[in-house]
Amino acid sequence: DTEVTQTPKHLVMGMTNKKSLKCEQHMGHRAMYWYKQKAKKPPELMFVYSYEKLSINESVPSRFSPECPNSSLLNLHLHALQPEDSALYLCASSPGGWTSGRSAIYNEQFFGPGTRLTVL
Amino acid sequence: DQQVKQNSPSLSVQEGRISILNCDYTNSMFDYFLWYKKYPAEGPTFLISISSIKDKNEDGRFTVFLNKSAKHLSLHIVPSQPGDSAVYFCAASVLNQGGKLIFGQGTELSVKP
Numbered sequence: 001d002t003e004v005t006q007t008p009k010h011l012v013m014g015m016t017n018k019k020s021l022k023c024e025q026h027m028g029h030r031a032m033y034w035y036k037q038k039a040k041k042p043p044e045l046m047f048v049y050s051y052e053k054l055s056i057n058e059s060v061p062s063r064f065s066p067e068c069p070n071s072s073l074l075n076l077h078l079h080a081l082q083p084e085d086s087a088l089y090l091c092a093s094s095p096g097g098w099t100s101g102r103s104a105i106y107n108e109q110f111f112g113p114g115t116r117l118t119v120l
Numbered sequence: 121d122q123q124v125k126q127n128s129p130s131l132s133v134q135e136g137r138i139s140i141l142n143c144d145y146t147n148s149m150f151d152y153f154l155w156y157k158k159y160p161a162e163g164p165t166f167l168i169s170i171s172s173i174k175d176k177n178e179d180g181r182f183t184v185f186l187n188k189s190a191k192h193l194s195l196h197i198v199p200s201q202p203g204d205s206a207v208y209f210c211a212a213s214v215l216n217q218g219g220k221l222i223f224g225q226g227t228e229l230s231v232k233p
Contacts, residue, residue: 004163031219042209042223043164056220090163094219108154109221111163 004112006091012118015081021115023074023091031055032074033109034066035090043090049074081119088114123147124212126224135233139197143210143224146191150212154221155184155195158207167208168195200231 004025013019023032031050035043048056049068063085065077074091092109125144133139141155151172156164170177170184170193177184183196197204207228211221 006163033219042225043221044223045220048219050219058220088161092163096219108166108169109219110166111156113163114161116161 004091004093004110006089006112006115008115009113010116010118012120013078013081014120015083017081018077018079020078021076021089021091021117023076023112024072025093025110025112026072027093027095027110028071029093029095029110030071031094031096032068033092033094034064034074034076035092035111037088037090037114047076078117081117083119086117086119088116090114122225123150124210124222124224126208126210126227128227129225130228130230132230132232133200135202135231136199139195139200139204139229139231141195141197141208141210141227141229143193143195144191145193145212147212147214147222148191149214150222152213152215153184153186153193154211154213155182156209156211156223157204158209158226164209197229200229202231202233205229205231 007022033048034046037043045058046060047066052068063080067075091112094109123146154169155167158164168179168182168184170186175186186193207226209226210224213221
């Protein structure tokens with residue numbers, strides 16, 4: 001299995017809803033990432049998990065809550081989102097992880113197909 | 121402050137010719153660079169990477185060149201094929217800073233038959 005999978009593919013939610021995005025990889029990768037991409041813009045990093053621990057939070061609003069239940073799974077819990085949060089949410093994984101400031105040798109990140117989120 | 125810049129939003133090339141996509145960066149701490157290809161409504165696909173200790177890396181039709189003194193990298197695709205038509209992003213990272221990739225704005229490549 002050499003891919004990152006994301007569910008659902010599309011999600012429409014109201015501003016008072018609670019929903020979750022799911023990401024899975026079975027490549028034994030030790031780091032997983034959430035990105036947000038708006039139309040005609042590059043992906044922007046939201047969170048990094050390394051060895052199942054949150055290592056980077058790019059000052060993301062608390063209405064986005066990440067969770068890493070195990071080394072293969074990454075969730076993004078959504079609550080009280082705003083219409084401007086509508087975007088493509090991308091999950092990625094990479095073979096290396098970071099512990100105690102040590103770097104991974106490589107940082108090729110492999111992306112899933114994304115979840116297209118629309119907030120009404 | 122845009123640390124990674126792709127100044128050409130679009131590029132059109134004839135099939136069989138060379139495509140050259142350019143990327144400039146401002147942060148001298150970057151030590152690892154990557155190119156991704158993206159089709160509409162799909163996630164980016166990793167193409168090729170290069171460490172700052174090298175100045176060239178080749179993989180099939182794709183070659184990445186790094187000029188550290190100019191803070192410039194380029195992706196060469198030869199020969200170009202219609203299936204190469206997509207948006208290409210360059211990305212940069214500092215390997216000991218936890219995996220954060222900084223992406224350029226992207227260049228849309230169109231390869232015409």
